[in-house]
Amino acid sequence: MEKEFTAQFEALIEKYSELLVGENSEDTKEKIKTWALYSHIAKSMPALAKHWNGLYPEAKEEIMKISLEIKQLNEQHRNAKK
Template structure:
């Protein structure tokens, strides 16, 4: 991947995080990236997610926590922007 593209893609991810949860620090960006990838795989290849979840139940639990955290942050962000 070219450096310029990587920077431009990072800018896209940063803006997405800001719009989704209201913050875009590095940890939040990594969580959103994992959530987005997991969500895409779950929709396009659910059998792969089932296999992965069976092989790595601890990771599945962590992914569930990330999903819940992003959902909560998104709800809080939407409420704060509606005022």
Template structure:
């Protein structure tokens, strides 16, 4: 498969995931969802790496916490809106 086609198809997957998770495909939110998903996976599969990264880059860790909280709130709002 051509790399460009794969990249487009993978981007479509991320867009749909963002839509289902938080109810939007806004580019900024989609990038946050991507960062959240990668961080969550790394934290589960290699927690020591995340601990090391957090110690090296405390400001980035703070930013990641803010992203995590934002995604959580957006997800909760989206789920509530789907109930109505």
């Protein structure tokens, strides 16, 4: 990919992370990328997600932890804005 596009897309992820959970650290951005991609896969190809979950139950647990963490961070961020 072009460096300019990569930088522009990273800026999008950074802003999305900031708006979603109130922070944009590298760790948080990586978790949000993982969560967003997995969520998309699970919605668009549920059979694939189910198959992957069966093959890698430990990874499924990690995805669940990441999803819960993002949900909690989002709730905290929304409550802090009130």
